[in-house]
Amino acid sequence: MKVAIMGAGLAGLACAITLEKFGIEPIIFEDREQVGDRFKNGEIILSLMNRPVRDALAYLSENYEIFLSPIGNIKAMNVFSENNQATIEGQLGFSNIRGRHQDSMEAQLARQVKSKIFFNSKFTYEELLKDFTHVILATGDAAYAKEIQNFKEDLTVTLKGAIVEGNFNCFKVASWLDSRFAPQGYGYMIPLSKTEANIVIAYPEYPENQKNNLEEMWKLYFQKVCKDIKQDLKIVDNFEVNKYIIGTCQYPRIGNTFFVGNNFGSIMPFLGFGQYVAILTGIYAAMDLCGQGSYEELTKPLKKAYTNSLVLRRAMEKLDNKALDTLVKSLDSKIIEKVFNTSSFDPLRYVSYILRPLVKNTLK
Numbered sequence: 001m002k003v004a005i006m007g008a009g010l011a012g013l014a015c016a017i018t019l020e021k022f023g024i025e026p027i028i029f030e031d032r033e034q035v036g037d038r039f040k041n042g043e044i045i046l047s048l049m050n051r052p053v054r055d056a057l058a059y060l061s062e063n064y065e066i067f068l069s070p071i072g073n074i075k076a077m078n079v080f081s082e083n084n085q086a087t088i089e090g091q092l093g094f095s096n097i098r099g100r101h102q103d104s105m106e107a108q109l110a111r112q113v114k115s116k117i118f119f120n121s122k123f124t125y126e127e128l129l130k131d132f133t134h135v136i137l138a139t140g141d142a143a144y145a146k147e148i149q150n151f152k153e154d155l156t157v158t159l160k161g162a163i164v165e166g167n168f169n170c171f172k173v174a175s176w177l178d179s180r181f182a183p184q185g186y187g188y189m190i191p192l193s194k195t196e197a198n199i200v201i202a203y204p205e206y207p208e209n210q211k212n213n214l215e216e217m218w219k220l221y222f223q224k225v226c227k228d229i230k231q232d233l234k235i236v237d238n239f240e241v242n243k244y245i246i247g248t249c250q251y252p253r254i255g256n257t258f259f260v261g262n263n264f265g266s267i268m269p270f271l272g273f274g275q276y277v278a279i280l281t282g283i284y285a286a287m288d289l290c291g292q293g294s295y296e297e298l299t300k301p302l303k304k305a306y307t308n309s310l311v312l313r314r315a316m317e318k319l320d321n322k323a324l325d326t327l328v329k330s331l332d333s334k335i336i337e338k339v340f341n342t343s344s345f346d347p348l349r350y351v352s353y354i355l356r357p358l359v360k361n362t363l364k
C-alpha cells in the first residue's frame with residue numbers, strides 16, 4: 001500500500017500519526033514551505049460542540065495517542081450583544097494557536113510525525129492518484145472535492161482578524177453577537193498569552209451582507225471590543241480570509257481517495273469549529289486503511305453533527321439585534337452553565353431537532 005497525504009494540516013498530520021502506529025508510512029505533500037506557514041491566529045475547541053466527548057484533548061490522547069497542549073483551558077466565556085452581556089463559567093474547552101508559531105496545533109502534530117513531508121509540493125491530486133494506491137485529500141479547502149462534484153457548499157465566510165496587545169487572561173475568551181459588525185455571524189477574542197490576543201469578526205457572504213463596508217464594520221467592532229473589555233488595545237498584525245467554504249462532501253470516500261478535514265466538511269456551520277472533527281477524520285481515514293473500521297461508518301456521527309449545526313446556523317441567522325439581546329440575557333443563568341458542564345447531554349442535537357421545522361426551507 002502506497003499512501004499519499006495531500007496537505008500537512010490537522011487532518012493530514014493526524015492521519016499520518018495514526019497510519020504510522022499501524023506500520024504504514026505515508027508520504028505527505030505540503031504546498032507551503034513549512035508546517036503552519038500562514039498567519040498566526042487563536043482558535044478554540046469548545047466542549048459543548050463535541051458531545052458526548054467532554055474533554056477533546058484527553059479523548060485524543062487516551063484513544064489515539066495524539067498529544068496536544070493548549071494555551072489555556074477555558075474557564076469563562078463572556079458573550080456580548082448590542083446592549084447585554086453574559087458570562088458562562090465552567091470547564092468549557094481549550095484555546096490553542098494556529099499558523100506560524102512553534103507551538104501551533106499543526107506544529108505540535110508535525111513533531112509527532114516520522115514520515116517524510118515534501119514541502120513546496122506542486123503535485124496535483126491527479127498526479128498523486130497515478131503514483132499512489134491511496135490519496136488522502138487534506139488540503140483544508142474544498143477545491144478538489146468541488147471539482148469532482150463531491151461537495152455541497154452551504155455558505156462562504158469572510159473572516160477579518162487582528163493580533164492585539166493588551167492585558168489578557170488566558171482562561172477567558174469573549175464573543176460578540178451584533179449584526180452591526182458581524183451580520184448573521186459573530187466576533188470573538190481569544191488570548192494567545194497574557195499580553196497578546198486575537199480578535200476576529202466572521203460573517204457569511206450572502207448578497208445582503210456584501211453591501212456592508214468591511215472596514216467600517218471592523219472599526220465599529222474594534223471600538224466595541226475596547227469598550228467592553230475596558231482597554232485601549234493596540235493592533236500589531238492583521239489578516240483577512242475571504243470565501244472560506246463551509247459545506248460537506250457527499251461521499252467521504254470515492255475509490256481510493258479519502259476526503260478529510262475541511263474536504264470532508266469538518267467545519268460546523270453554527271460557530272465555525274472544525275479543528276476537532278478535522279483531526280478525527282484524519283484518524284478515521286487511517287483506521288480504515290489499517291483495517292480498523294470503515295471510514296463511511298466512522299464518520300456518520302460527524303455528518304449528523306454537521307446537519308444539526310447547519311440547522312442552528314440557519315435559525316441564528318434569523319435573529320436581529322433585539323432578539324440577540326434577549327438570547328444573551330438568557331445565557332446568564334445557572335441552567336445554561338449546567339448545560340455547558342454536563343457531558344451526558346447534547347443540547348445542540350435537541351435544539352436543532354426543535355428548530356428544524358422553522359428553517360426547513362433554508363436547508364437545501
Ligand SMILES: Cc1cc2nc3c(=O)[nH]c(=O)nc-3n(C[C@H](O)[C@H](O)[C@H](O)COP(=O)(O)OP(=O)(O)OC[C@H]3O[C@@H](n4cnc5c(N)ncnc54)[C@H](O)[C@@H]3O)c2cc1C
Pocket residue numbers: 006007008009010011012029030031032035036041042043044045106121123138139140141159161241244260261262263266267272273274275276278
Ligand atoms: C480564521 C479561522 C479561525 C478559525 N477558528 C476556529 C476555531 O476557533 N475552532 C475550530 O475548531 N476551528 C476553527 N477554524 C476552522 C479550522 O481551522 C479548520 O476546520 C481546520 O484547520 C481544518 O483542518 P484541515 O486539516 O482540513 O486543514 P488545514 O489545517 O488548514 O491544513 C491544510 C493543509 O493543506 C495544505 N495545502 C493546501 N493546498 C494544498 C495542495 N494543493 N497541496 C499540498 N498541500 C496543500 C495547506 O497549506 C495546509 O497546510 C478556523 C478557521 C479559520 C480560517
